[in-house]
Amino acid sequence: SxxxxxxxxxxxxxxxxxxxxxxxxxxxxxxxxxxxxxxxxxxxxxxxxxxAPAGNMEPVKEGRMRNINISPSGIIGALKCMLSFFTIIRINVDEKDMEAMDQNFWLAPVIGLVTGIVGFIACLIFALAGLSNILVPIVAIASVYIFSKFLHFDGLADFGDGMIVSSGNKEDHVRALKDSRVGAGGLGVALTVVLLTLLSYMEFDAIFGMPIHNWTFMIGVPMAVLSIEVLVKYSQVVAATFGNPGNGMASNQVRNTDMNSLILSSVLTLILLAITTVIGWAMIRYSSLGAVPIPGWHIGLMFVMGFVMAAVVGVLMAHISNKNFGFVNGDVLGATNEISRCAILLVTLLIEGFIMTW
Structure with missing residues (x-):
């Protein structure tokens, strides 16, 4: 039969x-x-x-490739692919470069440094021209957004739509997150974050704006952009470390970013922050013709608190996304980039405000 x-x-x-x-x-x-x-x-x-997972166990990161590829070719390939994907710079990449990027997402702060340098130069040009302290912060935001192709801003809007859903059903949250149309939630969240970021940059000029020779050199925004763009990329690495992978383009980056990657990224970020701290202190010293009105430890404290805040935002974004969507995808990483920038600015301003008041 x-x-x-x-x-x-x-x-x-x-x-x-x-x-x-x-x-x-x-x-x-x-x-x-x-x-x-x-x-x-x-x-x-x-x-x-x-x-097979039993009960309500948290999903694990499955199907890992080799977690980290720290060979010279792996690092170079990862940086090439990140530059091509996260910025307007066009570089020919192949599948090996893409795989290297997935394995080495911990290098993202380097791309943040490149983005920060672009924003730093743009702000410096407008600041040295003696333009208003309103235009320079706008240039700071616009230059970073243009250089990153508005990629993270788009993720912020999608994340806002996904979170502002009346029902607590996870499927509804995911559907709104992946909807190509921008709704009221996405628009509201994006406007709030951008406006708070703009006002925070303006406050930096109010605190750190100083005359340099015959120019009105507003050093606050250029100095802030240089460091903060490193920190926001580190926040993405933290979110990827604690996030569950989805099934989108960023799934392999999230899947292969673990505690080893986070440790490497933390060390890398602190090194880059040390460099930008020295640059910031030197700028303040030169702009005030040798009389440093703000001690160097103030600058160092703000950057350390910025580092802590970047980690906190990354963990919170991963927790919120795992709970509401079940995963961390590219939109969530983009939203983490934008929200952490705003949060870092606000916290560092609060700390400096308390120090100067007391």
């Missing part, structure tokens, strides 16, 4: 009876499931077998 023939095929293929468990697989061992390879950028991840 057909059933008997099917039964024989099963035995021939598996070497076991369809009714009795294999001797190699005792009945008291949990069922195994094979995690399929994931392909988002042309690079296949390695499959792995793990026990």
């Amino acid at each position: 057909e059933d008997a023939a099917l039964y024989e095929k099963i035995i021939a293929l598996t070497g076991t009876s369809a009714e009795e468990p294999s001797q190699d697989t005792p009945s008291d061992v949990p069922a195994q499931e094979t995690v399929p390879a994931v392909q988002t950028t042309g690079a296949l991840t390695e499959t792995e077998t793990r026990p």
Whole structure:
């Protein structure tokens, strides 16, 4: 009969009876499931077998590739791909570069430094021209947005739509997050974050704006942009570390970013912050013709608190996204970039305000 023939095929293929468990697989061992390879950028991840999750266990990051590729070719390939993807700079990349980016997302603060340098130069030009302290902060935001192709701003708007959903149903949150149309939630969140960022940059000029020779050199915004863009990319790494991977373009970056990646990124970020701290202190010293009105430890304290705030925002964004969407995707990482910038500015201003008041 057909059933008997099917039964024989099963035995021939598996070497076991369809009714009795294999001797190699005792009945008291949990069922195994094979995690399929994931392909988002042309690079296949390695499959792995793990026990099926039971109950309400948190999902684990499955199908990892080699977590980190710190070889020179891996680092160079990752930076090339990040520059091409996260900025307006066009570079020819191949599948190896894409795979290297997925494995080395901890290098994102380097892209933040490049973005910060672009914003720093743009602000410096307008500041040295003696333009108003309203225009320079606008240039700071516009230059960063243009250089990053408004990529993270788009993620912020999508994240706002996904969060401002009347029902608590996870499917509704995900549907709103992935909807290409921008709703009231996305518009409201984006406007709030941008306006707070703009006003915070203006306050930096009010605190750190000083004359330099015959120019009115507003050093606050250029100095802030240089450091903050490093910190916001670090915040993305933190969010990727604690986030659950989805199935979009950023899934492999989130999947392969673990505590080892976070440690490397933390060390890298602190080194870059030390460099920008020295630059900021030197700018203040030169602009005040040798009389430093703000001690160097003030600048260092603000950058340290900015580092802590970037980590806090990254953890919170991962927690909120895991709870409401079930994952951290590219939109969430973009929103983390924008929200952490605003939060870091506000916190550093509060700290400096208390120090100057007391």
